[in-house]
Amino acid sequence: MIAPDFHQLLPGFWVWQAYDSSVKADLFSSAVPTGAGIYIVDPIPLPNPQLRQLSEAAPVAGIIVTNANHLRASSAYSDHFSVPILADGQSFPDVKPARFTEAKNGTAIGGELEVIEVEGAVAGEIALYHPSNGGTLIVGDALINFEPYGFSFLPRKYCLNEKQMRSSLHQLLARPAERMLFAHGVPILSGATARLRHLSNADD
Numbered sequence: 001m002i003a004p005d006f007h008q009l010l011p012g013f014w015v016w017q018a019y020d021s022s023v024k025a026d027l028f029s030s031a032v033p034t035g036a037g038i039y040i041v042d043p044i045p046l047p048n049p050q051l052r053q054l055s056e057a058a059p060v061a062g063i064i065v066t067n068a069n070h071l072r073a074s075s076a077y078s079d080h081f082s083v084p085i086l087a088d089g090q091s092f093p094d095v096k097p098a099r100f101t102e103a104k105n106g107t108a109i110g111g112e113l114e115v116i117e118v119e120g121a122v123a124g125e126i127a128l129y130h131p132s133n134g135g136t137l138i139v140g141d142a143l144i145n146f147e148p149y150g151f152s153f154l155p156r157k158y159c160l161n162e163k164q165m166r167s168s169l170h171q172l173l174a175r176p177a178e179r180m181l182f183a184h185g186v187p188i189l190s191g192a193t194a195r196l197r198h199l200s201n202a203d204d
Contacts, residue, residue: 004029006050009179010133014054015187018044026146027072030138030181032130034110037061039086041128041138042070042183043077055081061110064103065091066140068123070183088117091124116171118142120164121154127172134178137192142169145185151195153203166203173197 004018012033020027030041037059046054054060063074065087078085078099086103089096103109103126105117114129121142128138141158142165145151153169156162173196180192188195 004044004046004050006046009187009189012038012058013136015181016044016046016050020044025184028182028184028187029072032113032128032136032138033058034061034112034130036110039064039109039113040077041181042066042140043073045073045076062086062101064109064113064128065124066127066138066183067091067121067125068093070140088124088126093123114175116175117168118165119168120161120166121159121168123160125165129172129175129177131175135176135193136179136181137172137175137177137196138181139172140183143180143182143185143196145180145182145188151185151188151199153199166200169196170200173200 004016006016008014014031017026017028027044029043031038031054039062041064060081060083062083063077063085065074068091074085075097084099084101085097086101089102103115107115116127118125118127125140125142130136141154159165177192178190180188
């Protein structure tokens with residue numbers, strides 16, 4: 001994996017990406033602020049200078065894994081910062097990490113970052129919602145934004161139950177969001193809720 005492309009979107013909000021030849025896809029990670037500190041979501045490794053820049057902006061409070069496919073560098077970062085890994089229990093069906101904390105539906109991580117269970121996508125799929133600065137949604141695999149698909153639902157062949165997933169995603173429309181960040185795809189930086197509503201309406 002080559003060195004990631006690392007950007008600060010807003011104070012405390014970071015996104016980085018790198019191409020992973022083993023899965024032939026671009027992987028995206030993010031970091032979001034809360035009153036308890038920064039939470040790193042679906043982390044791919046950062047070079048030390050960028051990791052230090054992120055951790056010096058605010059203390060790292062935890063690592064969040066959005067589904068069973070996104071373990072990535074979560075254990076290494078959990079050990080490095082001595083912080084918990086938060087995820088749905090299905091993301092670790094066999095052996096849970098030493099610092100595992102279950103991220104239950106409706107939980108407010110760090111008092112601000114809402115956990116939203118998305119059923120029917122892949123095992124353990126959750127989305128996250130941060131209400132500040134117009135709102136930010138962070139999704140694992142249920143929504144993607146890369147070519148040739150563009151902004152779209154996870155293709156059927158990867159879903160546990162495509163119909164259930166699409167129905168479950170309607171709950172995201174109740175959280176006003178200017179931005180949407182992805183584990184696979186270029187961030188949407190304005191009008192995210194409107195984009196999602198258009199996608200959902202086209203599916204009805």
